[in-house]
Amino acid sequence: MVKVLDSFLVSPPPGVVPTVSLRLTYFDMPWLFCPNVQRLFFYKFPHPTLYFMETTLPMLKRSLSLTLQHFFPYAANIMCPPSPGKPFIHYTDGDSVAFTVAESDKDFDHVVADYPRDVELLHPFVPQLPSEEVTEDGIRVLPVIALRVTVFPNSGICIGSTYHHTVGDGKSFMHFMRFWASGNRSGATDGDLIRLENSLPLINKDVVKDPAGLELAYLKNYWHWVSSRGENSAPPKDITSNKVRATFTFDRARAERLKQLVTTGDAEQNHISTFMVTCAFVWVSLIKSKENLAYNLSDNDDDDNKFYYFMFSSDCRNRLEFPVPTTYLGNCLRPCIVDVKRSELIGEDGIVLAAKAIGRAIKEAMRSGWEWAEDPVSAIRKRAITGRLTPTAGSPKLGVYDTDFGWGKPCKVELAHIDHDGAMSMAECRDGQGGIEVGLALNKNQMDEFVAVFEQNLKHLGL
Template identity: 75%
Template sequence: MVETRTDMLKVLDSFCVSPPPGSVPTISLPLTYFDFSWLACVPVQRLFFYEFPHPTLHFVETTLPLLKRSLSLTLQHFFPYAANVMCPQSPGKPYIHYTEGGGSVTFTVAESTADFDHVVADYPRDVKCLHPFVPQLPPAHVTEDGVRVLPTLAFQVTVFPNSGICIGSIYCHAVGDGKSFMHFMRSWTSVFRSGGDLACLENSLPLFNRDVIKDPFGLESVQLKNYWRWVSSCGENSAPTAGKVRATFVLSRAHAERLKHLVTAVDTEQLHISTFVVTCAFIWVCLIKSKESVTDDDDDKFYYFLFAFDGRNRLEFPVPATYFGNCLQPCVTDVKKSELTGEDGIVLAAKAFGKTIKEMGSRGLRWGEHWASTIIERAKTGRLTPLAGSPKLRVYDTDFGWGRPCKVELTHIDHDGAISMTESRDGQGGTEVGLALNKNQMDEFVTVFEQNLKQLRV
């Protein structure tokens, strides 16, 4: 092993993991109009933390070999993650390309001397606390004929001796949405737990058939134009993280039920009022109220909340649950600041979310040509809050045999200003929300959050 060191991290080894030789032929897979827009977004960074009370040598000798082998075996069924996204010059369409014997996933092994309990804590910590455990994707490059080549996935496994393990991942969202990625992760854990027996995957293989994605409204040409407009106008940008802290906030199932009761008591429209809806409403109101002391916005200005929901079996055409790719529809909810910060802010926000979801259910893809312009227009105001993740992804079911994760984090929210959401790690129906804010606003948010929680009288 070749070792390199940073402050609290020692890189023990780095190598590439490929599907078994001969298991995947050279193959290309087209992207769909659901995939194109994600090429403009930062890669997804998700960290899975596990308790692992063993020394590093024990991990290297007993766990690492099967971790590598099971990943290799799983990749033969999820080959896009060992492939590259090929982006030809205009008017070419981006596509996924796997080369037999050439596709692989970068896999780094490291050791950290950081305090594991502090790293996985819910209380505010410097955002940089988690950055050492995020792997780096190999750099993009351009071929002689002008095709930009984007690697799709990388892993870093960091051992905290006698305390824990972090499985850090970074992947290109254009290859697949969160449901596709978590399908891959749970498949990997199943193969690992089985000792490498692929029979465990027989009933849950991914579907790559792009023919299931229909285009009744001509969205491919619209999204391609949006993609080329982005390519010609900007590069990769991310917000600075200096001075930011991140924390996790938990709303229990009892809190969600109380919120739903409050909303449905005054809901005369029979809207979609779910745990997801009331959790978004609660957190959004706390976030906007915590900004009041640092902004002078007019109360009549609208604030915007961007979220996505899985379009599988919610569209004008059926899409199987095992479809591999992106099948997300963006939703934007607009509410005036005066309503969000008023006495009934949470109720009004929840009703607004419910109305948005109900409208999306009836419109389907009909407003698809306006997705990009609507989001860009809202983002330019500086009053758009994006949501990353979903409680439906079941990230805490990612069990390699060491038990369920003790914490799962989405670290790219440190850069793009989003909030993250997962199901609660205790499996009792609650929700976890991650935030990355500057320290002053985080202090304000904690105060507002705790006050609003007390008012629920749960």
């Protein structure tokens, strides 16, 4: 589906970044066990491939090199020593990012459409990370990021990224992307880049304190993970077969109407956000579509007391006893898990009850900051094994549609890895009017059923 035109490595300018090692905090370590993030940015680009190669590509490479000077952890490697060693990020002069350029003959408008399309459609635009290596002393070396630019001649461009979440969360990655985009847009020198962005990343792990002694618990999980890596060599199952992906928009008007429904009769008058009601609406629609399909196949488990689970991440940068600046490059996310009984979710007030449950989880995260009742890694695994956990990926607060390389804002941003992990992706609406876009990848039969339930719920609630 794509023709590779060129491949190369991009490093920070030589000699400007010293050799450095950065420890991983207890916010970073859980992401070692998670799949890589695959984010695709699509832009209108009405020029031929030759124009891109001769005019656009040189500045993309230069601005990326200057950006990596300040965001060098993305050019580094994650070092994973065996027990009792601790994992860390290591950069040395010459470390680089794998960058490929490709061309596609696919219909660009079809690729960026919101309606259901085969999930395989996006995979050729996703770059592959270089393979990990193992040093003589048993340290596993994990590359951090790979980039691919795919040109759709006279139609568009896709900037695809695959990166290891361990180095930084969505806020850190989007800081990196916007910095790169601003430099490319202006044709800037390094000094101009700093003035344009006026907020360089803070690369200092010492700002994250550990008053509760959480690091040891995560190190135990890490030592188990690193010792068992490579033991299971069975090829992964193709879980994308017969799947389609689609984007659903929950605009501001719908969100405001649903907020009114949720707050009616709420004695506590809790704050109800667009995020809460959108998650609740989509989550309940997903559950009802699964239940309907199971019922039609005579394969349903009608235990009203079983739980469904919803998971999202809460940014802790402004919710900790110790200050963590917004420009901190690293992870500062707390997982939030919502447990609600089946009987409540599929009932008449399922969406309202789901929204309030999500609201309580947000309130608890704001109250407790870095404290949680149980190890989040174990808590997530315990719920995931039931098959009834719906995780989220991305956030409407990341500003992915503000990433302008000089060709205008993206016409579509996708998270391709949801094809594999069953998450719903979330981003702000492209129109900038305060709504939310939700991406889903489902079996084709379930997608058909979900669309029917989604539209039925909109009609039932007068949205």
